[in-house]
Each structure stands twice: as structure tokens, then as C-alpha cells.
Amino acid sequence: MSDSEFAYGSSLSLDSMKVIAESVGIANLGDDAAKELADDVSYRLKVIVQDAMKFMHHSKRQKLSITDIDHALNMKNIEAQYGFIQSDSLPFRFASGGGRELHFVEEKEIDLSEILSAPPPKVPLGVSVRAHWLSVDGVQPTVPENPPPLCKEAQKLESVDPISKLSKPSNEDAAGKPMCGKAARLKASESVHVKQLATHELSVEQQLYYKEITETCVGSDEIRRVEALQSLACDPGLHEMLPRMCTFISEGVKVNVVQNNLALLIYLMRMVKALLDNQSLYLEKYLHELIPAVSTCIVSRQLCLRPEMDNHWALRDFAARLMAQICKTFNTSTNNLQTRVTRLFAKALQCPSQTNNESGVGPSMASMKESEKTPLASLYGAVQGLAELGSEVIKVFILPRVRWLGERVEGALSGIGGADRLAAGNLKQQLLKVLAPVVRQLRQPPDLPDEYKRDYGYLGPSLQQMVSKLRSSPSGSGGSGTAVAVVTCTPPLVPASAPPVSSMHVSKPETVATRNVVIASPAPHSPAPATPPPQKFVIVASQQKPPQAQPSSGTGHIVVHSSQPAIVRSQNVQSVVVTSGPNAGAAPQKVVVVGMPPQTPASQPGAVSQAPVSVVAKPVFARGTPQPPHQPPPELDDLSHLA
């Protein structure tokens, strides 16, 4: 309305008129005729749209619909345009080429027989009435039917930019909040404007709720606990109690870890999970309390009174999943959350030889001692925590240390002490489970036990068995199999963390198809199926030919594929583009460039033909040559790609 930029006399273009004329069989429409037509048609169209707006308003809508146009035509005694029922808005597609630009509506051909044979569509639900209290004596209750008092966006804004709250008028604040009695009077006297920010008072009801919920969550009645957790996960308007909830969890973990109270720790972790699942909460402000608590439950050396009996492994698994969920949800480029979490776990896995190499003598001695002492349970937690972060992380942080881990396991298994032996067994199982899909991706068959033994040490043979079992299993064929493997990494217990794998599969291959693309098939013995699932490819180009004789075509670029996150690393490659892994589906994509000196002879896998022209940065995953086992793992600071 106040838009003075409005163009007062817009009109259809002559070109459109000509195009339309062509479509109805009039080949040469003169310019004059086209102009007359354009003016007249724009006039009539605008009049009709104006009238249609009346119908829109009286239908109490703010979006014009096709029926409005029909009614407007009706009013002018023009027959309505039948057959244009569209419930949603119909977007214009745009195409250009040859200097011409075209907007068009996409019309798909519909196969009638398909419709006939399809099951009948569901009958739409009938209209029903539901009543709730929008306000009770002027106070809006925080029930699910009402909008949350502070929407998630606002919470997010507040945690990012706390100043914004100060500039907001106080009136806004009071909108949904109870303002009765004293508060109202205070407000009237204009004395609480600044104070309001600092006070964090909970109403009596909220205090009761907090008490009830916290007691129930750690109480003994499982049914009530489920209800309480349900409430935490679903109720809007908990944000005012959030600081207290988080402190409760954090303090609870501190106390119960010392007391080795496994059950309570599990309950607290379930609370974390419920809070994470609540759609109306934004937890970022409270991560400093939650992350230490959760990571404690992952890597703490002892979580229960009888390590040989109790199943603290489940807690570690669960907490690791939570951590992955937190990383996925709250990771931003400023907080580098995932990098920091990864570093935390990786530290636990630091093997002595490496620390020697990396740092000076003094600290290395200490850290060697430390890591030698790292209890197996902590190692297990660290492995689990890393594994949840995706296969890329597994490849970079677990795989290089597998030899050393194997030694630890071997030592513990041969040693005495039931608890240690049990822990070692679990760790071994876990390592095998986590590593097998990754190794299957990295290595080419045949899988020789000797090679595995050489590359992976003690765990080699078992890993080889695992890998060949995976390869022979039906799901483990072709590239799609790996995707499945990734999916299984994501815990089935966490419904909120739906893996973005599906989105990868629907991605269109044709965007890349115009380029010279070569697919490196990782599994020659299982040829790609006739109709492979759509996949994405990253094409990486290099500038120089490698000195080594390349078996296939000899350029130094890598053609990579598979839906598995990985770091592309090759000796010859100057620049590699890797995009984020599946666990970063929602997070902003990052590109990492890894430069490697040409040192080890490379065995370029698959067929690589021509030099592709461009590098496509897409949410796809790259895979390079199998990593020579002796290559040191990358520096931790290279981790930015995990973000």
C-alpha cells in the first residue's frame, strides 16, 4: 500500500502476445495488433484480478485462489475456466537459452491407466471442532494448542544476539505472559523495564511442574517417568524452566558419576533426549552444561558399581547418539561444536607413538602414560562417540589407530581380570562393527587375511572376516550398500535424527551428466546393477600429470563417488574437493582442500579417463585411493571439514 515503487502501468509484453498467437495458429501477428491486444488483455486481466480479490477477502483468506478467479469471471458473465483446480500455488518455472527467457508452468503428463489402477485416494478428513482455552482470566495458558510463549526463532535469536532483547519494547514481552496483580501494577508505574530482564521468576505452577517432573524423571515409577519425559519432549513453553532443567541434569550427572549410579545416569540422559526432541526449545544457550554431562556418560572410566555385571555399554551408546544429535543440531561455523567434540574423543584414542611424534618430549611422556592408562571402557566410549559422528570420522580417527587399539585389546584379553576382559571383548566387537563398512569401502577385494594382519595388526583377521561377510551379504553390493551401512550407523532409537541419506538418493544425476564423468566402481566383483540408484559424483581435477605410470588413463584427478563421507586423499592431487558427510546434512557445507606430496606409489582404482572440467561442490561424498596403512592420520586441525 505504501509502496511507492509500484509500477503504475505494467502491461503484458508484445512478445508474449506473439507467442500466444503462435500457439493458437496465428503465425504473423503484426506489432500494432500485438500492442492493441497486449493493452486490452492486460486491462481485462487486471479488472478480473481486482474483482477476484473481493472474493478472496470475503472468503477471509489472504491468498488468491483459482476459485476466486472463477467467481470473478462468473460475475462478469464469463464462463469459468474449468479444470484448473490446484490446491497449492503453482510455481512458474523459468528457462532461458538463445537469448530468450521463458516462464512456464510445468505440466506433467498423467497416465490415466496409472490412476485407474492406483488405490483410491484417501477420503479427506472431515471438519471437526476442538475447543481449548486461549486465555483464562487474561492469561494465556501454555498448552500445545496455543502458540509457544516464546517461539523457537526468538529463542535462537536470543542466544545468538542477547542484545536484541533489550531493544524490544516491553509490551511485546508481556503479550503472552501472565501479567496480573503486582506485575501489572509494576508495569504501569514503568519501573520494571530493565529489571525484568534479570529476574527469572517462575510462577508457582511452574515451580510445581519443575518439582514434579524432576522427581518423576529420576523416580522409580517407570510409567510416570515415561509420561514426564513425554511432557518434556512435547510441551511448549518450557523455555523458562530450561536453565533449571539443565542445571539439574548437569549436577545430577556429576553426583551420580561419583556414586556410580548407572540407573540415574540413564534417566538423566533420557531427560536430555526429551529436551532435545522438544520442538519448541532451542538449547544452544545450555550446551555448556549439557555437553560435559553427556560426554561424561560416554567416556567416564566407571559408570556403575559392578563393571563386570552392569550394562553400562548401553548408556555409552545412548549418550554417544545424543552427542551426535547435539552436534548435528547445534553445530555452526562459530562454535565449531563438532570439531571440538571430535577432538575430545580423539584425545582419548591418542596412541603413544603418535603423541611422541606430534609433541615435545615432556608432555609426550605424560600423555603416553595417560593413554596407556586410558581404561578400556573409556576407549570404548570414545570409539562409540566418534563412530556416531559418521564414517568419515571413523576413517580419519579410528582406522589409523586400529593397530594400537588391537594391542590394547589383545593385552586385555590375554590378561587376567574379568572386567577388563569383558571390556576388551566389547571394544573389539564395537571396533569390528564400526570399522568393517569403512574398510569395505576403502579396500578392494580380494580380502587377504595376511594383508589385513599387516595393515591392521591384531584385529586384522577378524576385520577381514567381518568385511568379507559384509561383502557377501546381499545388501552389501554396489554403492548403495554403503549408504545403507551409513544408515545403520545412525541409531534407530533416535527418530529425530533422520539421516539425510534419502535426499542424497533422489538427487539428480543429470546435473553432472553433461560432463565427462567416470564412475569409479569400488567393487568390480559386484558389477553395478543395470539401473543403478541415482548417485552423485564429485569430480576433482588436478593440474599436473603424476610421474608415476598410471594404469588406466593417467591423470591425477580422482573420480569419486559413493554416498559415504570420506576424505579424498591422493598423492598426485593438488586440490581435492570434498563435501560434507551425511551427518552434516543440515549443516552448512564445507569444502576441504587437502594437499599431499606425491610420496607413496599410488594404485589408482577404477577407470579414470579424461580430465573433467569442473569441480562440483555438492553434498556428495568422495573416496580416494585406499589409505596406505602407515600413513599418519591427519592433523587434528584439519578437522574443519567435519564441521
Next chain:
Amino acid sequence: MGDKSTPLLAVLQLLRKYNLKDTEEILRKEASLGNVEYENLDLPEVEIASILTAHHTESDPYSYEVAYDSLRKFVENSLDIYKHELSTLLYPVFVHMYLLLILYDHNEHAAVFLEKFAPEQENYYQEDLKKLAIVKHKDQIKGNEIAEIYSTNKFIVQMSRDASSQLKRYLHEQKNSTVIINIINNHIQIDVHDGPGRTLAQVRATAGGLLGEATKNENRIKVYYGLLKEPDIQVLPAPVEDEEEVEETPDKPKKKKAKKDNIFMKKPKSDPNAPPNDRIPFPELKEADKLEKGKALREAAKRVSLGPDTLPSICFYTLLNSGHTAISADICDDSTLLAVGFNNSTIKVWTLTPVRLRGMKSADKLQDIDREAGDVLVRMMEEKDRDTCRTLFGHSGPVYKVCFDPFKTFLLSCSEDSTVRLWSLQCWTCLVVYRGHVWPVWDVRWSPHGHYFVSSGHDRTARLWATDHHQPLRIFAGHLSDVDCVQFHPNSNYVATGSSDRTVRLWDCSTGAQVRLMTGHKSTIFTVAFSMCGRWLASGGASGELMVWDLSVGAVAATLPPSHTAPIHALAFSRDGTVLCSGSLDCNIKLWDFTAITDEATGEEPGSNNGPKEDKYLLRSFPTKNSPIKCLHFTRRNLLLAVGTYEGSS
């Protein structure tokens, strides 16, 4: 022929009008005008006059820009006390210059003129300018709604005597350009008032109508805004009051009740502003209606009194799975039934209490009932409990409004199919189809005393009906555009209408005359509501603006601060008249302190209260979960009921 054709045609039409056939022939021959032009001879009267007076100067397209520019300079350079009143002249002059340019076939010049000066017109005129900008050719003026309104009506500008003499002097100086003088003479009516020039705020308060402001004379007639004396139904147990009523009412049917006889039984205080009770004839109250009234009074005794400190509770009825299909909703007076009109032509009625909806027994079963029995009303209904929801079929277009009668026996609905239908809530069938409107009917409302109802629609009229007549009793014509909403005055003597021409008008039911014309709204008016005392009228517009009018003088009482961001489609006054409640498509319900508003308005000169204290009017705002508000209703005990449609979580 180009420029010449328009004046020639005008001359030709003039000749035809005075039946000068020979001259017409000669002219036709000389100008070589064929018969083809013959049909085009239907320029409006005013146009002919303006064309004939000035065609030789006005055919120069460049003179317009110069003339407008000079007028604008004159306004800018005039004294501050005149400036604001004079500036209201700019818009109509601008519009008519544009239309004249089009009329003289200077289409490019017209476009340039529009492009140059349109952005500096007032915000609230931009919507109209957009519509006007569509007209780009002479032929399009005829048949275009807004262009016709402007060319056939005079734009009204109010001015103080001093300002108008300033203007006269200016026009006198402009001898060489007659463009502005002609436009002012032909298209603008200057309403001169004595007293000082108005301030910017005062001018803005009443500006905004499609044709400018209302003239002073239009609001002179006395309006009896007081309430009728209610038939005195005591707050007593039902049987007692029934006896009393039976005694009271067996006078002449169809005639007014003999109120004078038992006036001593009523409250001695009688409202001096109230109309005589017999000004509008009402049918005699039926037995069942009296029961209903008694119930209402007893309920009213338990009413919570509201105020800024005691806000009402709101019960929100959400229509689930309705998407965009549910259009209108209404809750009956005793808050037991909810009716919803859908865009698929159906109407659904829900019961809001555990009492189910029952139908009447079939005719042969009804015959068996003893008519003298005391509980005949109960006996004639079906014994079995029926549904919680019933659907009424009959319309053939979206149902834009549903409305319960005060006694809960009938339901009215209006629709795009240009009919109003009366439904029985006992048989659950359609009883009458009222045809009369020619275009879609936007709104329909019952009289608070039943029997009468009023409808309004796209045909720019509002019509008053009685349920027992198939034709309208009155047609209220005068609005320049769609009549978007109507409302009966609480005393049933007046009807208020709100329209797309951005005016609110008040019509007298007994004479059919327009008694108030109130301008000041800046956008289409979608809902109007009378205060409980009958003196105030609240209206809500398309841009979320909310205004309160004083009917006693016909002026703005208050313009509430802009708070809603989407059209307001529901307004309700609390039963004690202290809280005004507005519901909008922006999913917000807002409560306004109506006592403060009226206090302010009665304390001050109307139209000048744009003070900074206005934000205190807003008591509270309640957002709903993505559910635009379709209907608001206060129960007799002052509980607020709201109806909205949930539109998904997106």
C-alpha cells in the same frame, strides 16, 4: 480524427439531446463521422459539460502537468493553517486530470503524468490509483468501476472559509489555464465551513473516503441511538414470568405492544435518545421466545463485569481439517450452537453443549400431539438424541455469512449465488430463499429483536427484509462500491453498513434514508459492530485498522493505534460494553479498553484525539496457533468465544 473526436462527439450528443436533427446531420457530414461512432454517444452529463467548456485549452497535454505543478506549489506555499485543507484538493484534481488526458486520447501523456505525480499522493489513495492506472484508453473509462465513480460523482472537499477564499484568489490568477478551474467546477464540491482551518491530524482523521469527506449537512439528522425499553421480564423463576407475560401481551398482534400502560412497572429512567418503541413495528413475542428472553436475563445476572484488571477468559474453537474451506462462522446468542459456512456451499451446525441437535417429528406424528399440553415444545421434537453436527445443503456458492436469530429457531445464510436463505433449526431444512440481490451477497444480519434482517452485497446496496416477505422492505442505496458488511443497531431502528468505498453509513429503517455518512477509514471496511449502549460504532478494515464512531454527531471518536497486520473480520463488544475485542486474519485476538476510548472521546473534541496515550487502549493481545479468527462472541456471562480455522503448522 484524433483529439477532435471527443469534443465533436460531445457536441453531437448535445445536439441529439436537444433534438436538433438538421444541425446534427450537417455536423456529421462535415466531420465525416460515420454511423460507427453513433453508439459511442453516451458520455456522462458532467463530462459533456466539461468538454464543451474547455476543449480548446484542455486538448493541450502539456498544460496539465504545468497546471498541476502550479497548484501543488500554491498549496505548499500557502500558510500552515490552510495548507492541510488545501492539500486535500490535490488528489481529486490529479485524478480528473488523468481521466481528462485519457479522454483526449493523450494516453502516453497520461501514463507519464501518473508516473510522475502518483507516488506523492497519500498512502491510502494508492490502492485506488492502482485501480485507476489500469484505465489506459478512452473506451475503458466506460465500464470501469472506479473511473465511472469519479466521473459521475463529485469529490467532496471540506475547507474553511478563509482557505476557500485563498483558493479563489489563486484560481483567479490562473487566467491562462482553465484546466483546474474546470475540474473544480465540474468534479469537486467544496464544502465551506466557518471556523479556523483544521490541523493535519483533523484532516487526516476524516480523509480517505473514495469521494473525499462527508459534507457537514449529511450528519445533521437526529439519530435515536438509545436502546428500546425491553419488555419487562423479571428475573424470576420461569413459570412466574410466563404468567406475567401472558397477561401483558394479548393486545393486538402485529402492532406494537402497549408499553405505555405498564410503564410504571419499568425502570423510571427512560433514555432521551431512545426512539419510541413503536417506531418500528415488531411481531408479538412468542411463548418460546419469551422463555428464551427470561433465560437470557437470568444468565445476565450472573455476568462477570470486565475491565482492564479483569480480562475475560477466551475459549477458542478451532476448526480442524478445514483448510481454507471454512469461511464464516456464528455462535448463537445463548452460546449453545456454532454454525459454519463453507466455500463448498454447505453449512454445518455444531452443538457446543452436551445437548444434541434434534429434529422435529414427522408430520403424522405431530398430529398425535396434544397441542394444549404444557410441554408441547418438547414433545414435538424427536425423542432420540441426534448428532452433534448437522449439515445444511442448498446454496450453490460459497457461504459468506451465517447468522443465528436471537431466539435460536432460525439460521440465515448468504452466498455467492446471490441468495439469502432462511433455515429452520427445528426441521433442519431451508424454509425460504430470498432473491433480490443480483450479485454475491456478502453479509446478512438479524435484527436484535428478530423478524427483520438486513443483507448487503456486491450490487452496492443493503436491503432490509422481513422474514414473512419475499421481497425487501427497504433498499439502502448510496454506497459507491460493494457493501461489505452490515449490522443492526441494538434498537433495530437503524442499520450500519461498511463498504469498499471506505465509508460507514447509517440508514434509518423506517424511512430508508441515509442518516449518517462517516469517512475516515483508509481501507475497505469488513466488519462493523455497535456498542451495547447504541451510541458507538466500531469498524474494522482491510489493513487492520480499527475505528470507533460517535453516532450522535456522526464523527470519528477514536482511531485505534494500528495493531493488526491483516484484515479484521470479527469484532465483538463485551456484554457490559467495557471491552472491545477484535479478531484478525493475522491470528491475533486483541482486547481494547472501550471505557477509556469513550471517556477520551466524550471528554475531548471529536476527531482531534490522536494523542500519545493511545497505546493504553490496547489491553492484551492473544496470538493463536496459526488460526485466523473468523468469529468472536461474548456469552451472556461475558466469556469470550472465538472461532478460527487451523491452517497447518507451516
